[in-house]
Amino acid sequence: MANILIIEDDAHVSRTIRATVAMAGHRCTCLPDGTDAAKKVGSGEYDLVLLDVMLPGEDGFAVMEKLREYSTPVIFLTARQDVQDKVAGLRLGAEDYIVKPFEALELLARIEVVLRRYRKMEGVLHCGDLCVDVEKHTVMNGRSAVSLTPKEFDMLVFFMRHVDLAVTREQLLQNVWEYDYAGETRTVDLHVGQLRKKLGLSESLVTIPKLGYRLETPKGEKQG
């Protein structure tokens, strides 16, 4: 999938991010500071940069200045949540601004939004017999086309992008319905029921108690 450059001084956070993006199938390289950032990004082999703001030596904003000339998208990671900081980061041309601490899936979802904006995500997703073409908005189950409502389609795409990962109802609401409101989870359950019925996913779209749902790859098949 995508090749991501991580610039983060804390070794543990670096490892955490690496583990998280690896889970979604991305490759990544870690740098402890911004010294070599411009050179690495200049080589053009990276699709996305995750940049910590509080770095030893030059801070993330200074590093961002140097990265501006390249078209590689940058997401800031920071412990500070001042609005001014956020504005400063975005004004420098960052694509997004993620405040620490964050959950794994939140990080992945936001990485995907940026990658999608830059069309660096795969346009056709596979899982078992299912095949979704995001561009053409079509869903094939084996050989037969299935018609879905827009919300059902978005939801399926979200599951397909996070195959084998547990997704909470709140995350679905946030990413598919795009609102930050934990409470309307019945809507999610209804749509999941529809997906199961239309696509015959009662086996692979499983309910995880107290958490949410997970789209699983059929047994014996390894997704990569």
Next chain:
Amino acid sequence: MKLRQRIFLVSLAVVLIATGSTAAVVLSGYYSSTVTREEQNAVRLHCYLASAMEGSVLWQRISDGLPRLPADRVESILQSQLLEQNGFLRAFYRTEKDLSEEEKLLFGRAKEQDGCATLFRDAGERNELTVCSELYLEGERFALFSVTDVTETYRQYRAQANRGLLLALLFALGIALLMLVLVRLLLRPLSEIGEAIGGIAGGDYAKRLKETGSPEFKELSAGVNRMAAAIEEQTTRLQNTAESRKRFADSMAHEMKTPLTSILCMADLLRIKREVSEDERREYAGVIVDEAKRMKELSSKLLTLASADGAALDLRPVSVAALAEELSATFAPLLERRGLKLLTAGEDGVILADESLFKTLLLNLIDNAAKASSDGQKIALYHTRQDGRMLIAVADEGRGMDAETLRHATEPFYMADKSRSRSEGGAGLGLFLCAEVAKLHRAELSIESEVGKGTTVTLTIPLAQEKEGTR
């Protein structure tokens, strides 16, 4: 009303009253003497007239050779006498029965005084002075009146009074204008000071006044400058405090959120992944445990800081030797396990200290020394009296610090080597905490260090009074 307007009006009024009243007094004095002179002249003329009449009548009687002139004869003589008088003096006589009320009154006064009576009268556009006296001629009683025209004297007086008043007015106006200009000139520094104070109030605390002009203004300017300097100093101090607070808060947010990020993210991975391999489980859990420990360390340091900050100290006499022994007893075995030796030595002394906080301070110093040391090295804790103060030093033979690190050593969240500090569970708060606790005990904390040779941290704290005894 502005001050200079008020000064202008008050001085105008004062000068006006002063010049006006002076002019009035001078003029009235002048006038009364003129009037007296006029009156005397008139009386003299009147007397001359009277005696001339008497003389004429006497002369006529003698030349006629009569013992008494008949009344009509006297009348004609008087008539002829009166005709001789020229314009400015008119005289006439009357027998008593012919007199008007006013003339009767005047005549009465003349009889009373047995001489001349005078009266000033306004007669239309003219002013007249009437003199009256009694005249006995040939057994007959006459009243003699003479009228002098004094219009000219009055006119002059009035003209002079008007001129005087006008002069006084002009003079007052001139003086007041002069005052206005003077006051404006004198008060100009005041408006400059006012402007400067406005500037200072508007936030320009670096603004200073020129200390020039009269002593009063110099004093005022100096006072304003002192005030501005004090405000500047205070605001700078406040700004510094606010900035260091903000830095502290920022650093703390960073130091807390960094381990939280790893914990939250790794825990989330463990939760949402369908299959977690044994290696992954161990890696994720390892990170979570390490970071949780870091948070624990950080929170205990922050708690100590919070208890040291603001809370009243429980100051009691503490024996330093006893404290050192206690620390040695608890710490030496732990250090020995890491291959380090803790030595304690020195004189005893009693200091006033909050025991648990002070113990934390020394523990932190020993812990720092242990972290800097490597296998087989010694850490010394010695204490001695010097000039009425207690000297407590923690020395190690470890890796030491360079000058740059030494300068920042007591700043909160400063870490010379982040990855090493974190792997040892440090949060960058240890020495900052020590410095804060030392400050609370009015103790001085000084650090000497050389790269490769070791570090010595020395605490200098005042001794408690002996009579208070030991614990």
